[in-house]
Amino acid sequence: MAKYFDVIIVGAGPAGSLAALRLARAGLNAVMVERGSHPGAKNMFGGLLHHTPVLNELIPDFPERAPLERHVYKKTLAFLTPEAAVSLAFESEDFENPPHNGYTVFRPVFDKWLAGEAVKEGALLLTECAADDLIKKDGRVVGVTVKGREGELRGNIVIAADGVLSFLAEKAGLRKEFKASDMGVGIKLLLGLPEAAINERFHLVRDEGADISFVGATGGMRGGGFLYTNRESVSVGLVVHLDSLRAAGKAPYDVLNGFLAHPLLKKLLKGAEPLEYSAHLIPEGGFKAMPRVYTDGLMVAGDAAGLVYTNGINLEGINLAMTSGVLAAETAIKALEAGDYSARTLALYRKKLDESFVIRDMKTFKNAAGMMHSERLYESYPKILAGVFEKMYRVDGKPRSKLLRLARREALKEMGLKGIVADGIKIGRALL
Numbered sequence: 143m144a145k146y147f148d149v150i151i152v153g154a155g156p157a158g159s160l161a162a163l164r165l166a167r168a169g170l171n172a173v174m175v176e177r178g179s180h181p182g183a184k185n186m187f188g189g190l191l192h193h194t195p196v197l198n199e200l201i202p203d204f205p206e207r208a209p210l211e212r213h214v215y216k217k218t219l220a221f222l223t224p225e226a227a228v229s230l231a232f233e234s235e236d237f238e239n240p241p242h243n244g245y246t247v248f249r250p251v252f253d254k255w256l257a258g259e260a261v262k263e264g265a266l267l268l269t270e271c272a273a274d275d276l277i278k279k280d281g282r283v284v285g286v287t288v289k290g291r292e293g294e295l296r297g298n299i300v301i302a303a304d305g306v307l308s309f310l311a312e313k314a315g316l317r318k319e320f321k322a323s324d325m326g327v328g329i330k331l332l333l334g335l336p337e338a339a340i341n342e343r344f345h346l347v348r349d350e351g352a353d354i355s356f357v358g359a360t361g362g363m364r365g366g367g368f369l370y371t372n373r374e375s376v377s378v379g380l381v382v383h384l385d386s387l388r389a390a391g392k393a394p395y396d397v398l399n400g401f402l403a404h405p406l407l408k409k410l411l412k413g414a415e416p417l418e419y420s421a422h423l424i425p426e427g428g429f430k431a432m433p434r435v436y437t438d439g440l441m442v443a444g445d446a447a448g449l450v451y452t453n454g455i456n457l458e459g460i461n462l463a464m465t466s467g468v469l470a471a472e473t474a475i476k477a478l479e480a481g482d483y484s485a486r487t488l489a490l491y492r493k494k495l496d497e498s499f500v501i502r503d504m505k506t507f508k509n510a511a512g513m514m515h516s517e518r519l520y521e522s523y524p525k526i527l528a529g530v531f532e533k534m535y536r537v538d539g540k541p542r543s544k545l546l547r548l549a550r551r552e553a554l555k556e557m558g559l560k561g562i563v564a565d566g567i568k569i570g571r572a573l574l
């Protein structure tokens with residue numbers, strides 16, 4: 143097989159499929175190369191498809207047609223100690239109105255649907271076909287060799303949307319070897335639970351969904367938990383820093399089981415049927431760990447470009463992936479019009495990213511990755527909060543302290559003055 147395409151897209155995840163859809167709609171000859179048996183077959187995430195304007199623009203009726211589970215109405219941040227939980231819940235009627243702020247989805251189903259939309263517009267999809275190497279001519283990327291369907295694909299531009307370990311970005315010399323400290327590992331368990339039980343336990347009606355982020359209960363490891371409600375199942379899991387997991391010498395599933403044994407989780411998930419375990423890496427180095435995103439003939443989008451950020455409250459990746467895919471496609475359209483595929487022309491992609499929310503948000507929270515490396519965040523803060531609330535609520539005939547005094551005492555007990563000052567600076571730089 144040897145074919146010539148306007149654009150070759152490696153990876154039919156959210157970044158690749160939306161890039162392909164945008165290119166096909168512009169009448170260009172685009173091919174998606176996907177190593178899985180179908181798009182999404184090898185993909186997993188926590189569960190929240192954030193509101194993504196480019197998706198709404200390209201497929202305005204997607205909320206009616208896409209395989210969505212529930213729209214997220216209620217967001218909760220919960221701090222866990224082994225025996226207690228302090229939760230801050232936000233729910234708003236505004237989240238009831240379209241465009242919804244986010245939906246829970248299953249990636250094997252959603253990714254397949256999204257790639258299908260690109261195919262309907264005229265993009266070609268080759269499954270069970272893994273890009274193996276870059277083909278270069280005079281220093282410019284002009285195609286990829288593929289395994290599965292032996293041969294090569296040639297084209298004017300390649301978009302690498304091949305996920306977190308982007309082997310193509312590495313081959314192109316755009317990124318250095320990964321540091322374990324810039325990487326998280328996600329472990330997820332999908333549990334079946336009847337719709338009525340979900341609605342009752344999470345106080346939801348109709349297709350309302352809940353999203354809970356947990357701090358603590360990771361056995362001292364740096365990381366956090368998540369829980370998303372689907373229609374008749376719950377996605378629950380952890381993302382822990384790879385270096386922290388290695389240092390603890392624990393198996394990911396043992397950490398997950400420890401988390402699921404927490405009294406709050408046990409109550410929420412009582413009687414739920416385990417359906418599926420999965421695990422995946424996630425780039426967590428943020429803005430400072432991003433690779434260069436273009437070179438002659440090649441652009442890198444989504445996780446392959448490290449476009450994920452977390453600030454302890456939000457974790458966003460899929461919306462950044464889709465937006466970057468579309469911006470890479472729009473740059474390719476300009477380059478094809480000009481007949482110039484050099485890095486000088488493809489630099490427009492980085493400019494478009496810089497002007498979008500993608501890089502702006504990554505920059506805003508560029509210090510959050512450093513903050514998230516403080517072990518205290520995961521053990522001391524849940525303990526301080528639980529200590530304060532325990533003392534506020536317990537009625538035992540002893541005299542009470544005012545809130546600030548109580549908080550100061552609990553914080554000093556857990557972290558000492560040095561720790562409070564050090565974290566104050568870190569958290570201030572990351573979030574304020």
Ligand SMILES: Cc1cc2nc3c(=O)[nH]c(=O)nc-3n(C[C@H](O)[C@H](O)[C@H](O)COP(=O)(O)OP(=O)(O)OC[C@H]3O[C@@H](n4cnc5c(N)ncnc54)[C@H](O)[C@@H]3O)c2cc1C
Nearest residue numbers: 153155156157177187188189190273305328444445459460
């Ligand atoms: C545990 C966990 C929880 C998460 N939770 C959320 C969340 O709730 N919300 C959110 O917004 N983000 C979340 N993320 C991040 C989100 O999943 C990613 O940012 C997003 O999937 C990136 O999309 P992508 O298209 O860039 O890459 P991917 O989704 O990884 O897709 C890459 C595709 O390329 C294919 N591929 C790879 N190599 C090759 C090759 N050589 N040849 C051919 N095909 C190839 C893969 O099979 C895959 O289909 C989470 C991630 C993890 C791990």
